[in-house]
Amino acid sequence: MKACVLYAAKDLRIEERPLQEPGVGMVRLKMGGVGICGSDLHYYHIGRVGNAIVKEPMVLGHEIIGIVDEPGEGVKGLEPGQKVIINPTDECGTCEYCKSGRQNLCRSLRYYGSAARIPHVQGVMMEYPVVQARQCVPVSDAMPLDTGACIEPLAIALHALSRAGNVLGKTVFISGAGPVGCLIAAVAHLNGAAKVIISDLERFPLTIAEKLGADVTVSAAGSDAAAFSGLCDVCFEASGSRGGMNACLQNVCPGGTVVHVGFQLEEEVLYPVNTMVIRKEVTVKGSLRAYQEFALAARLVESGRLDISALVTATFPISKAEEAILTASDKTRSMKVVIMAD
Numbered sequence: 001m002k003a004c005v006l007y008a009a010k011d012l013r014i015e016e017r018p019l020q021e022p023g024v025g026m027v028r029l030k031m032g033g034v035g036i037c038g039s040d041l042h043y044y045h046i047g048r049v050g051n052a053i054v055k056e057p058m059v060l061g062h063e064i065i066g067i068v069d070e071p072g073e074g075v076k077g078l079e080p081g082q083k084v085i086i087n088p089t090d091e092c093g094t095c096e097y098c099k100s101g102r103q104n105l106c107r108s109l110r111y112y113g114s115a116a117r118i119p120h121v122q123g124v125m126m127e128y129p130v131v132q133a134r135q136c137v138p139v140s141d142a143m144p145l146d147t148g149a150c151i152e153p154l155a156i157a158l159h160a161l162s163r164a165g166n167v168l169g170k171t172v173f174i175s176g177a178g179p180v181g182c183l184i185a186a187v188a189h190l191n192g193a194a195k196v197i198i199s200d201l202e203r204f205p206l207t208i209a210e211k212l213g214a215d216v217t218v219s220a221a222g223s224d225a226a227a228f229s230g231l232c233d234v235c236f237e238a239s240g241s242r243g244g245m246n247a248c249l250q251n252v253c254p255g256g257t258v259v260h261v262g263f264q265l266e267e268e269v270l271y272p273v274n275t276m277v278i279r280k281e282v283t284v285k286g287s288l289r290a291y292q293e294f295a296l297a298a299r300l301v302e303s304g305r306l307d308i309s310a311l312v313t314a315t316f317p318i319s320k321a322e323e324a325i326l327t328a329s330d331k332t333r334s335m336k337v338v339i340m341a342d
């Protein structure tokens with residue numbers, strides 16, 4: 001079977017690997033679709049995501065829909081042929097966070113396709129990945145394989161919204177119209193936000209955000225965003241840039257909330273504590289990955305209550321994974337790019 005293995009920045013190899021047997025409690029999947037995430041792009045281009053640096057060969061990918069190929073011993077309720085979404089958060093299940101329903105904060109959590117630990121946690125961008133059965137969320141046969149690969153970022157967006165609290169009737173601002181920013185726009189709209197404003201440096205992603213539910217799109221390059229200064233109840237930072245962060249702090253109203261979803265490229269950024277946090281009494285929150293939102297994300301899409309199909313702008317066979325990554329890197333024409341079996 002083919003696997004997309006990153007050796008170092010810009011050194012991606014499609015390798016032939018033997019099929020793995022699923023162990024106890026594990027399941028072997030046939031690849032359906034694997035979405036290329038911003039973290040995969042960072043690993044490919046610069047060999048790191050923040051302080052997680054690629055030091056040994058690592059299979060990329062964590063946004064996957066697959067089809068059960070072979071369940072291992074002791075696996076119940078997953079038969080061959082069943083379509084499943086994978087929650088890439090492999091948690092310990094026993095710590096205080098896992099027991100209190102905040103598995104995304106588990107201290108010994110392993111995340112697929114992540115160089116944060118040594119040895120690295122291998123990803124799922126391969127034809128037959130083996131995953132834990134408990135990470136599988138069954139979905140209906142009708143779930144398209146390209147859209148299905150977007151359930152993971154949708155769960156991230158739902159988690160960010162849950163961190164923000166109730167948005168009913170509120171003005172929401174999102175900086176960064178990448179897949180997660182666009183999906184936050186979609187779920188804020190679904191949850192009754194009065195106005196959803198989203199900004200990005202590029203025009204193309206804003207056109208997708210409009211299709212997904214944004215009411216107002218603004219260029220982050222110009223002065224348009226200044227029109228919302230101090231007027232937004234909830235601001236989501238989903239760009240990972242200092243400019244995006246500053247726009248959120250500027251636009252949040254007194255007493256409002258800022259949720260950080262996008263990892264900042266720099267480990268430390270200047271935060272205008274006096275003017276933006278204390279004087280406005282702003283609540284600043286972090287939002288990390290997702291957990292219980294996976295099943296909800298799958299149900300919202302399956303039931304047709306949320307149409308996220310506009311997110312996928314291209315699909316590529318796994319043998320063309322590098323071309324797929326380069327395409328996904330071009331923000332002037334790509335949103336979510338999905339890799340599929342050959």
Ligand SMILES: [Zn+2]
Pocket residue numbers: 037038039062063152153
């Ligand atoms: Zn992702």
Ligand SMILES: [Zn+2]
Pocket residue numbers: 091092093094095096097098103106107108109
């Ligand atoms: Zn735990």
